[in-house]
Amino acid sequence: MTTSMTAKQNGRLTLALGIALLVMGAAGWAASVRADEPAKELTDEERSNLEKQAKELKQQAFPLYRDVNYTAANELLEKSLEIYRRLYPAAKYPDGHLDFAQSLEIQGILLQKLGEYGRAESLYREALEMRKRLYPESKYPDGHPDLVQSRDLLAAMLRARGQFDKAEPLYRDAIEMSRKLYPAAKYPNGHPDLALNLSNLGAMLLRRGEYGKAELLLCEALDIRKRLYPPDKYPDGHPSLAGDLNNLGALLDARGEYGRAELFYYEALRMRRRLYPADKYPDGHPDLATSLDNLGVLMQKRGNFRH
Template sequence: MKKQLLGSSHPSVAMSLNNLALLYDYQGRYTEAELLFIEALEMAKQLLGSSHPSVATSLNNLAALYHSQGRYTEAELLFIEALEMIKQLLGSSHPDFATSLNNLANLYRSQGRYTEAELLFIEALEMIKQLLGSSHPDFAKSLHNLALLYHYQERYTEAEPLYKESLEMIKQLLGSSHPDFAKSLNNLALLYRSQGRYTEAELLFIEALEMIKQLLGSSHPDFAMSLNNLALLYRSQGRYTEAEPLYKESLEMTKQLLGSSHPDVAMSLNNLALLYDYQGRYTEAEPLYLEALKICMQLLGKEHPNTQTTWGNYLYFLQQVLNENRQEELSDERSLQIISDMEKSSLENS
């Protein structure tokens, strides 16, 4: 309608294209999202010039899409271009500049470039503190980002106080009945799980799950993710019969909400496959690993960490099958070929 009323070359049309692209990105419809983000970016450049805050926003959005796809080289170039543009237009003491620093730091964290990420996260944190104060939602978000980095690095004693400070701040600023509070609870619970503090983790996971159910309903991606997290905890504890129905519910919900070809679906398939793998249910595990790999390869590419993790799990699974001489339980040609190659390699090295 906007296109008909305002013409195809109007800033509001570019904004609408951008918003639709964000929706497609969220749904995992990356090819469609990319086309719209590029169209919105080109339109913004033509209408507003190549150096404008709206152009920087479009660059950031396209970079974030590439980040989620594991296209890190392309993402980095765009994030840096947006960062430089905001610096020139708004100065290096502006909240948008701090946001851009955070975006680039998140990318570096995904790549395992932790030293570079930490420097940017700390710079963004200090800037937000100076500009907006230490009682602002953006400051809480920056604390959370830094905590997540330390969590990834297994620097648990440094991550925990930051998670807790961020959690308390969100509680004060947004209230204890807010989706961001539930997400923070989830992340703190994941930290406790990593530390083997299962009792504390379970209490937080259940609290977050109930909160998300009340706030967003039981048919929401965040609810599906919370189910998955609780199942992950139960699997870690060897509570397989409790984990399985949660994994299955999470998987089905994610498929319904986001479509059957989405990175979150691949993650759910991988997790359920791992559960079956741990239980020695190899016939059930094999097709789930393969489906997860197919989605990861198509959407994220072979270099993406999620693809690498799933591939690693699958290979370890095949090695277990070989070690236990249970090849007859598998049916996929590729699986059997890889096992055959493993067997030959083992004989050659012995």
């Protein structure tokens, strides 16, 4: 039996120690701020150190997020957000700050993963209001990509909670802004953000059973992505394109148009087999499993048990 550490284990230990030191430092700083309320004016050096610390905490949180260690990642992001609140107080920064808004949304995404939807919604709304001040219509008549993202994130969270009536106007605002930001005259092939907004609303309307409205949006999203990801440049296809094909298959399936649904399901499956080959994904891939499951259920509905 050996007790020596592998390089990976040693790296993880180093990461863990670094995280612990960062959290301890941030916690100590936060405690001192609370004890000294109202907080004193920061020197340039203090501000620089705190900005560095906030960014380091976020960077340390990302590998934990990828490893699905959401609780540990959340602890780091909470400390980072505390620092941003100290760096950009409303009294001195009435419009907020770009880094602050981004931190609010990152924390919101993590809280949503943890199922804390109420707290996530609060942070998403705070980020959206901040970005409205940072990108006022008077200076940004066509809007701003960050505003589109804020609306889309909040809408997706409300959709996950089943609050479709609240999510829909946010999705539609995001689509309207994306159309202004990426007009066909300048973007003849469309834009990934517009396709995403269309697809998201279409998928939600599909869940609500509004098949006609959903079909229009999903078809437009699919058309854009076909232009963005043509076979000559993307011979294996693209995950977003496969997702649109699958969504349209699901819509036709729900309407009972099984023959047409099968065509879309099969096309999505073939693309996902190319995107996630067994030699690179020996354990498979969730999207591939979804396609197989959708097609299998459809075959059962049609009484075809041999495929």
